[in-house]
Amino acid sequence: MKIAVIVFPGSNCDFDVYYALKEIAGIPSELVWHKEKTLKNFSGVVLPGGFSYGDYLRAGAIAKFSPIMEEVKRFAEEGKPVLGICNGFQILTEAGLLEGALLRNRSLKFLCQDVFLKVENKNPIFLKELKKGQIIKLPIAHMDGNYFCDDKTLKELIKNKQIAFRYCLHNGKIEEENIKANPNGSLYSIAGIFNKKGNVLGMMPHPERYVEKILGSRDGIYIFRSLKNFLMG
Amino acid sequence: MKAKLEVYLKETVLDPQGKTIKNALKNLGFDEIEDLRVGKIFYIDLNIEEEGEARRIVEEAAEKLLCNKIIESYKVYL
Amino acid sequence: MKAKLEVYLKETVLDPQGKTIKNALKNLGFDEIEDLRVGKIFYIDLNIEEEGEARRIVEEAAEKLLCNKIIESYKVYL
Amino acid sequence: MKYNEIVSLKDALALGLSKAEWKKILKFLKRIPNYTELGIFSALWSEHCSYKSSKIYLKKFPTKGKRVLQGPGENAGIIKLDDELCVVFKMESHNHPSYIEPFQGAATGVGGILRDIFTMGARPICLMDSLFFGSLKDQNMVYLLNGVVEGIAFYGNCIGVPTVGGQTSFYDAFKDNILVNVFCLGIAKKDEIFYGKAKGKGNAVFYVGSKTGRDGIHGATMASESFEDDLKEKKPNVQIGDPFTEKLLLEALLEIMKGDSIEGIQDMGAAGLTSSSFEMAERGKSGLVLYLDKIPLREKDMDPYEIMLSESQERMLMVVKKGKEEEVLKVFKKWDLDAVEIGYVTDTKKVEGYFKGEKVIDLEIEPLVSKAPKYKRPYKKPSYIDELNKEEDIKIEIKNFEKEIIEFLQNPNISSKKPIYRQYDHQVQTNTVLKPSFDSALLRIKGKDYGIALTSDVNPLWCYLNPREGSAYAVAEAVRNLSCVGAKAIGVTDCLNFGNPENPEVMWQFKESIEGISEALKFFNIPVVSGNVSFYNETSKKSIWPTPTIGMVGFIKNIKKVLNYERGKKSSIYLAGEGELRLSSSLFSFHKGILIGRIPKLNLKNEKKLCKFLLNGFKSKAIFGAHDLSEGGLLVSLVELSLLLNSGVDIKFSKENEILFLLGEGGSKALVFGEDNKIESLSKILEVPLIKLGNFNENLFSIKTNNFKFEIPFDDLKDLIEKGLEKFME
Numbered sequence A: 001m002k003i004a005v006i007v008f009p010g011s012n013c014d015f016d017v018y019y020a021l022k023e024i025a026g027i028p029s030e031l032v033w034h035k036e037k038t039l040k041n042f043s044g045v046v047l048p049g050g051f052s053y054g055d056y057l058r059a060g061a062i063a064k065f066s067p068i069m070e071e072v073k074r075f076a077e078e079g080k081p082v083l084g085i086c087n088g089f090q091i092l093t094e095a096g097l098l099e100g101a102l103l104r105n106r107s108l109k110f111l112c113q114d115v116f117l118k119v120e121n122k123n124p125i126f127l128k129e130l131k132k133g134q135i136i137k138l139p140i141a142h143m144d145g146n147y148f149c150d151d152k153t154l155k156e157l158i159k160n161k162q163i164a165f166r167y168c169l170h171n172g173k174i175e176e177e178n179i180k181a182n183p184n185g186s187l188y189s190i191a192g193i194f195n196k197k198g199n200v201l202g203m204m205p206h207p208e209r210y211v212e213k214i215l216g217s218r219d220g221i222y223i224f225r226s227l228k229n230f231l232m233g
Numbered sequence B, C: 001m002k003a004k005l006e007v008y009l010k011e012t013v014l015d016p017q018g019k020t021i022k023n024a025l026k027n028l029g030f031d032e033i034e035d036l037r038v039g040k041i042f043y044i045d046l047n048i049e050e051e052g053e054a055r056r057i058v059e060e061a062a063e064k065l066l067c068n069k070i071i072e073s074y075k076v077y078l
Numbered sequence D: 001m002k003y004n005e006i007v008s009l010k011d012a013l014a015l016g017l018s019k020a021e022w023k024k025i026l027k028f029l030k031r032i033p034n035y036t037e038l039g040i041f042s043a044l045w046s047e048h049c050s051y052k053s054s055k056i057y058l059k060k061f062p063t064k065g066k067r068v069l070q071g072p073g074e075n076a077g078i079i080k081l082d083d084e085l086c087v088v089f090k091m092e093s094h095n096h097p098s099y100i101e102p103f104q105g106a107a108t109g110v111g112g113i114l115r116d117i118f119t120m121g122a123r124p125i126c127l128m129d130s131l132f133f134g135s136l137k138d139q140n141m142v143y144l145l146n147g148v149v150e151g152i153a154f155y156g157n158c159i160g161v162p163t164v165g166g167q168t169s170f171y172d173a174f175k176d177n178i179l180v181n182v183f184c185l186g187i188a189k190k191d192e193i194f195y196g197k198a199k200g201k202g203n204a205v206f207y208v209g210s211k212t213g214r215d216g217i218h219g220a221t222m223a224s225e226s227f228e229d230d231l232k233e234k235k236p237n238v239q240i241g242d243p244f245t246e247k248l249l250l251e252a253l254l255e256i257m258k259g260d261s262i263e264g265i266q267d268m269g270a271a272g273l274t275s276s277s278f279e280m281a282e283r284g285k286s287g288l289v290l291y292l293d294k295i296p297l298r299e300k301d302m303d304p305y306e307i308m309l310s311e312s313q314e315r316m317l318m319v320v321k322k323g324k325e326e327e328v329l330k331v332f333k334k335w336d337l338d339a340v341e342i343g344y345v346t347d348t349k350k351v352e353g354y355f356k357g358e359k360v361i362d363l364e365i366e367p368l369v370s371k372a373p374k375y376k377r378p379y380k381k382p383s384y385i386d387e388l389n390k391e392e393d394i395k396i397e398i399k400n401f402e403k404e405i406i407e408f409l410q411n412p413n414i415s416s417k418k419p420i421y422r423q424y425d426h427q428v429q430t431n432t433v434l435k436p437s438f439d440s441a442l443l444r445i446k447g448k449d450y451g452i453a454l455t456s457d458v459n460p461l462w463c464y465l466n467p468r469e470g471s472a473y474a475v476a477e478a479v480r481n482l483s484c485v486g487a488k489a490i491g492v493t494d495c496l497n498f499g500n501p502e503n504p505e506v507m508w509q510f511k512e513s514i515e516g517i518s519e520a521l522k523f524f525n526i527p528v529v530s531g532n533v534s535f536y537n538e539t540s541k542k543s544i545w546p547t548p549t550i551g552m553v554g555f556i557k558n559i560k561k562v563l564n565y566e567r568g569k570k571s572s573i574y575l576a577g578e579g580e581l582r583l584s585s586s587l588f589s590f591h592k593g594i595l596i597g598r599i600p601k602l603n604l605k606n607e608k609k610l611c612k613f614l615l616n617g618f619k620s621k622a623i624f625g626a627h628d629l630s631e632g633g634l635l636v637s638l639v640e641l642s643l644l645l646n647s648g649v650d651i652k653f654s655k656e657n658e659i660l661f662l663l664g665e666g667g668s669k670a671l672v673f674g675e676d677n678k679i680e681s682l683s684k685i686l687e688v689p690l691i692k693l694g695n696f697n698e699n700l701f702s703i704k705t706n707n708f709k710f711e712i713p714f715d716d717l718k719d720l721i722e723k724g725l726e727k728f729m730e
């Protein structure tokens, strides 16, 4: 069992994710260059945050053509775990593996701050260690995290239980129009979504940044531990 | 030949940048400006001269990369 | 009436975005694309109908706010 | 003028050289230079590159110490952490470019300092930014502030180096010359450092990174001139930052540096290819031959003059060991970067440049670098010094205390800088233990028990009133800020921002300031390992206030054990330390429009005592957390402490002069909290005066004295303190 952390040109959370997986969560992991063509020896893949290709054009738009993405697509189809964090989420939407798009933050500014997230649905791969309705604290750091999709897609996401996290206040209240409760202005306060099968998760907040007490919170570890338990069976 | 590709947000997608700029202009006294939306424009130099072919190539580049059709539309000008 | 304002980097100014996008297109096999530069376009609705006046207003908006003349130039289309 | 045309005095003057310097050139060369060569002289002899006005003073800095592996003179300074690792750091200004184009100016400032660090083989792990603007009442200042902050965010966030701290001030002395100082620190293995030396006759010289365009031609000369009305003419020089390319360059270089193929390497910063080639050859005691037609160009028809002086960003010059060329090229190819062999190392002590078969540069290195002019410029004490330095303190009447305080807390100088640092990714690389808002940023080092702390300090108002003591205070404050998170100072970098050195009054400020810094650093035994001087921050004969920014790095032995903020809320709040308090020269009096009176006396012994108390307190777990007193005095410090702990406070005291006690500034003081009895006994042992002020208090921020009362719900205080700056940054 081993997880691949993809390194795109301009990725900058690649090592952070690798460190969190390997050193903290104890999951065998490896950094994999985006020009590789196979993920044969891996059982899961993470697309980390950063600015692939400088986020020039649109965040994630150019990275979707990297050779490794064919394998990521195969993983998605075969039901293997695929996790996209921040820029990774943006790449997954650009590649069509997740619905919707991530627009510029409503404030038009980069935002680096803690957010509270409400766990919206259950998921056997990524959220096993979290309860539905649970509130966790994770940091965001992005310019384009304002989730958008059309009405029909939103209804589907809700119906299919594809919403993973929603931004909320510390007490769990969701207020879509309140900048404190939904800092980037995401539609329906969406912070992370699954694909229909539930094996692809894209999320704007950075779980890898909060896996150690010394850095202020350990709420991110739940996601990696869930993944570990799933892969170890 | 030279081509221009305009890529802009669909009507149904909120354009906070456009809104902010519009407000800024209103504050500067530009009362004549009713609405403003922001798009991207690509100035493309092609090493071919045939119009139909040029248009086809730019459209393909838009479909593949330059325009995200979930949120954007585009127009080609030659 | 409607106006379009194109704002683009001056010729001599480096356009890292355009450069990166061009390389991406080349990698996708768009060999016909020799060069690509990126600009902004503003779609402006004005509540006046007189062409000269409209042009004057958009130009003023460009000069005052929308174009950073140190590195950019602009063009107005009505 | 054509690049190979022979020049005259007139051309030299036009390029900013003096008549005496022109004569000196002729004497060195024993012939008349061509235009390209003259351009090289003008760049390398510019203030920015040659430090001609400052060199004799910079010698006064202490630069030695047990931990010092590299002092001033290289791309950056190096301090040892343990037997394996070291930190590499430096601070630089990008003042002029940021005023002309704030976004790109600040962005390329970040790009430049990052390159200084990673050329040495260190991975940059953090940035800090020190910003000085005019009052935000001026719409242009609001534009500059937002542009600068967004530019720093754009570059730092994209390349993935966290901006973990900084400082931001607003004084009208900076309204025509804003200051943008950026600090970067990297980490490297002690014996895997790379230097900017061209060595090994016959070794190939490589150009790597972005292509060369006409941007920034003569930036170094521009940074060595005052702003006048010809500002507009200078505008076409704007450089554009490309953080994505720099990220590739960073990764490619660090990958190559793991092998054994690089002999020496240097960033093409100010004066581009000119300074990198001459300086590398100088340090390597060698020479270089360069083929200028081989330089990758972005624009057509560039001539040698332009090529040598372009300041296009994201470029490096590299000397590769024989036989390793292919290895190097392979890595650059992987990262999609240009790398071109453009020449080779010689032993001629000359830089020779060829263009289209013609030798266009034939210059000995010594005259341009080590024998560049040095000036002992005349200095004179400015008349304002005695006028303003009144002994008697001012008195301030306050009628409606609550109203005035609410107003004061919204002064952008006091107000929370969160609207700024929220735009900076301050957590990427997952080392940030204390984020911006604390006195110092604190980073852990993965795999080690220890950590490092960083702070950047200077109070320009005080440096204006008293350049010597004000500058010494900057050092003292930095040491104190490090102590407040339990860290001991190990090294300093500086960025000395001053006006026109040809003005004797500015020169006096400079000399005084350097002496003040040196004295304080010697007292604390902290070495300077790198730095930067930025003169000519002057517009229409008006110079900025002297602003010697001090960037200080601290060491903390056991990072896990030290900090205990969470447990703090149950303890009492104490004021520790001593020293003269004054209202004159305080931010409150400045806020009220009063600028007269000397600054409070600095007593370095008190400072040392307080810092010892703090460090011992942390170590023995008597102290859980601390926050020093600086701009805004006790009152502002209490507000900030309250925000740090996310809790109100309940403070009661009575004093003879309560306004002075609450809002006066000066001395060496900090708020501390922890185990009450341990704190009290430690203060007795170390003879540090201590006053118990009150407690933490969940929802209410409350200060009550005999004559004054300030009460506000904690949540309102939080909004209030952010609003002051927020309203300019929405």
Ligand SMILES: Nc1ncnc2c1ncn2[C@@H]1O[C@H](COP(=O)(O)OP(=O)(O)O)[C@@H](O)[C@H]1O
Binding pocket: D128, D129, D130, D131, D163, D164, D165, D166, D167, D168, D417, D420, D421, D435, D436, D437, D438, D439, D440, D441, D456, D457, D481, D630, D631
């Ligand atoms: N431009 C900036 N960039 C990043 N952080 C900043 C900036 N300005 C201020 N800060 C942060 O805000 C906090 C308060 O700053 P300051 O009042 O200068 O602190 P101090 O008085 O302790 O030196 C510090 O943590 C500092 O790092």
Ligand SMILES: [Mg+2]
Binding pocket: D438, D439, D481, D627, D628, D629, D630
């Ligand atoms: Mg402080």
